[in-house]
Amino acid sequence: MNTVTLTVNGKAASAAIEPRTHLADYLRETHNLTGTHIGCEHGVCGACTLLVDGVPTRSCITFAVTCQQAEVTTIEGLDEDDIATELRAAFSREHGLQCGYCTPGMIVSARDVVLRMEAPSEHDIRVAMSGNLCRCTGYVGIVRAIQGVIEARRARGIAAVPDGNR
């Protein structure tokens, strides 16, 4: 067992874990943060995407032990986040979800697209979101939701941050 000490959704956390425990399992099993969904478990489907030190990360292929001193933000930690709040409303409005399994990962990746891309075309958004699979919606609502949030934010004078504040 190894000890990992990190910050989860703004709170200090520490636990003894097996090094093979991936970050998604660690968050779900140790902290009961079940908003992080596990899909393919080999980095293809994007359901487990969350933020590590502010940038989207596949938590199923990131071992918790490698996140020593990292700041991890799960979907639960984005309740008060401006972009995520706007995306949640837009996903509801545009029918960007049905079963909801992919949605936490979708919101995290979509937030990154809204944050970093100034004026993406529909095609740009589809390419940027291609690492997140949805088996219900056919993506049309998801893409429309993201496009709507971007247009609204740019109209309010909020510019993109191309490197996502790294």
Add this chain to the structure above:
Amino acid sequence: MKPVNFDYARPADVAAALALLAQDDLSVKLMAGGQSLGPMLNMRLVQPDLLVDITGIEELRQVQDRPDEIVLGACITHADIEDLRVPDVTRGALPSVARGIAYRAVRNRGTVGGSLTHADPSADWLSILSALGAKVTLCGPSGARTIAVEDYVLGALEADLRQGEMLVSVAVPKLSASARWGYYKTCRKTGEFAHAIGAFLVDPDRGVSRAVIGATESRPIVIADATHLLGDGRLERLHTAFDGDAAGAAIEASGMSDPIDRQIHVVALRRAIERAHSA
């Protein structure tokens, strides 16, 4: 989908990592971003006794700017290159290719050294860095050695690593103002591994004309003198000089016997040339 139980070490310098690698009674695996090794561990295709995480080694995250090349530490990420946190000396080639690697979440953690060492023939860095004439430096118990990127890959998923060796850096030559490059990959789905890659570099001022056929069954096919495919590199519309039959013959000579496969690779190279970048 859980890895075997392994021990974990996070050395602070290259010497400590090499000492861990030297334990020949253990199966030791190095990991950087873990974007290829992570899935392989989850699927138990790799079952190490000890996992050595090299992302805590400061030296491997450094960039050295030399007069005629830039040297990237092994743990520079794809996103570091995409976002220009690493200065671009390739007239846009590396940032442009970086933008097309897998997905942003993968690019945030995946590293250039890890990708090369994983040695997947379909990986982007392998093809573009071979086209640019980049070199890797490997450190081991008997010192350091530097070899061409294309020579580092022996075959699919097999890098030329001797006992106890690790990749520490990648040296990328600085292109001249006359250089032009192109890169094209065929993917069934955006972000997936490529089925065919074409890449080229012409740099008349430095006397370079190279073409690479990537995403083969094995190591990339590197045509170190591609003047017969690309002309002298000074033509404005490079693709008018492209000889697809000669490219097909070169691919066939290197052992790709399936005509459809060969055609897909010739087309990838042609499209790379049609999309030549000079800026």
